[in-house]
Amino acid sequence: MTVEMAVPPFDHLVSRFLADLLSLLPDDGARLGLAVSGGPDSMAMLHLAAAACPGRVEAATVDHGLRAEAAAEAALVARACAALGVPHMTLRVTVEPTASIQAAARRARYAALAAWAAGQGLPAIATAHHADDQAETLLMRLARGAGLSGLAGIRARRDIGGVLLVRPLLGWRRAELAAIVAAVETVDDPSNADPRHDRTHARALLAGAGDRLDPLRLAASAAHLAEADAALDWLVEEAIRSRVDRFDDGRIAADIEGLPREVRRRILARLVGEADSAVDGPALETAMARLDAGQVASLGALKLSPGRRISIEKAPPRR
Numbered sequence: 001m002t003v004e005m006a007v008p009p010f011d012h013l014v015s016r017f018l019a020d021l022l023s024l025l026p027d028d029g030a031r032l033g034l035a036v037s038g039g040p041d042s043m044a045m046l047h048l049a050a051a052a053c054p055g056r057v058e059a060a061t062v063d064h065g066l067r068a069e070a071a072a073e074a075a076l077v078a079r080a081c082a083a084l085g086v087p088h089m090t091l092r093v094t095v096e097p098t099a100s101i102q103a104a105a106r107r108a109r110y111a112a113l114a115a116w117a118a119g120q121g122l123p124a125i126a127t128a129h130h131a132d133d134q135a136e137t138l139l140m141r142l143a144r145g146a147g148l149s150g151l152a153g154i155r156a157r158r159d160i161g162g163v164l165l166v167r168p169l170l171g172w173r174r175a176e177l178a179a180i181v182a183a184v185e186t187v188d189d190p191s192n193a194d195p196r197h198d199r200t201h202a203r204a205l206l207a208g209a210g211d212r213l214d215p216l217r218l219a220a221s222a223a224h225l226a227e228a229d230a231a232l233d234w235l236v237e238e239a240i241r242s243r244v245d246r247f248d249d250g251r252i253a254a255d256i257e258g259l260p261r262e263v264r265r266r267i268l269a270r271l272v273g274e275a276d277s278a279v280d281g282p283a284l285e286t287a288m289a290r291l292d293a294g295q296v297a298s299l300g301a302l303k304l305s306p307g308r309r310i311s312i313e314k315a316p317p318r319r
């Protein structure tokens with residue numbers, strides 16, 4: 001027996017998309033950049049956005065130069081955009097060959113998309129991450145023992161280099177999006193089935209759990225955790241305003257004794273990031289353990305000294 005999925009009329013889907021999108025944008029009339037890979041998810045987003053915000057969307061496809069088919073895939077997106085009257089650009093990037101090529105490709109992709117949006121005067125960019133992506137991300141991060149920030153998953157909105165990145169489809173299922181583009185030519189991403197990727201295992205786990213693990217519920221959990229994470233960050237900002245002194249010579253003193261460990265960790269991460277830019281989680285943990293034991297700690301180019309007020313300053317140059 002085949003079960004036909006009832007697809008709501010397209011105009012209902014468009015209204016729902018518009019409501020989801022507007023809940024994330026600061027300004028109802030804002031123009032929007034769409035990150036469209038050519039896969040079914042982002043092609044569905046392209047069709048929804050073109051109908052929801054006519055004349056206000058532009059699209060870009062990143063060609064990472066890693067697969068021979070990438071140019072043809074970008075051309076497919078360009079044709080779909082032309083048919084919908086959406087301006088399109090292909091962004092070619094060079095990905096440094098590192099151990100984690102996926103992570104390097106992601107970094108290059110977001111940097112290129114942010115630069116494109118800034119160049120086109122687009123205040124926001126949308127990607128097509130959906131509830132199934134979010135549920136998979138949560139399972140992958142649980143499996144790695146992630147904390148609050150990691151389990152908050154894919155953020156619905158965040159800043160990337162001065163451009164707002166939004167994910168209006170986090171409340172949508174992959175199958176809903178696939179149904180929207182069932183009659184449209186889309187790209188098949190071979191990495192989706194690659195057994196070397198944690199995501200492939202998380203996807204199989206969810207599929208095997210059937211109704212007992214509902215991706216929409218997992219996505220709802222991630223949204224709750226993202227709210228808690230943002231609330232903690234807000235409190236940390238408040239604490240920094242009242243408890244931190246910055247001196248002319250660059251030294252920073254933070255009166256954080258007695259605060260909960262997680263709050264101290266976030267304050268130190270912020271201050272170290274401010275003074276030195278690179279914050280490495282495990283190194284910060286080691287530094288905190290030393291400070292708790294009354295010892296001086298070094299972190300990157302910084303020296304952290306214990307006391308009622310923790311002092312952060314540039315470490316003297318090594319001889």
Ligand SMILES: Nc1ncnc2c1ncn2[C@@H]1O[C@H](COP(=O)(O)OP(=O)(O)OP(=O)(O)O)[C@@H](O)[C@H]1O
Nearest residue numbers: 035036037041042060061062063102106127128129
């Ligand atoms: N080459 C691309 N060009 C434009 N947009 C892209 C491209 N690749 C991905 N995107 C955007 O990002 C969304 C998510 O894609 P994808 O899941 O591949 O990336 P990811 O979140 O970095 O995950 P992964 O961990 O699997 O790399 C897509 O739906 C699309 O909106």
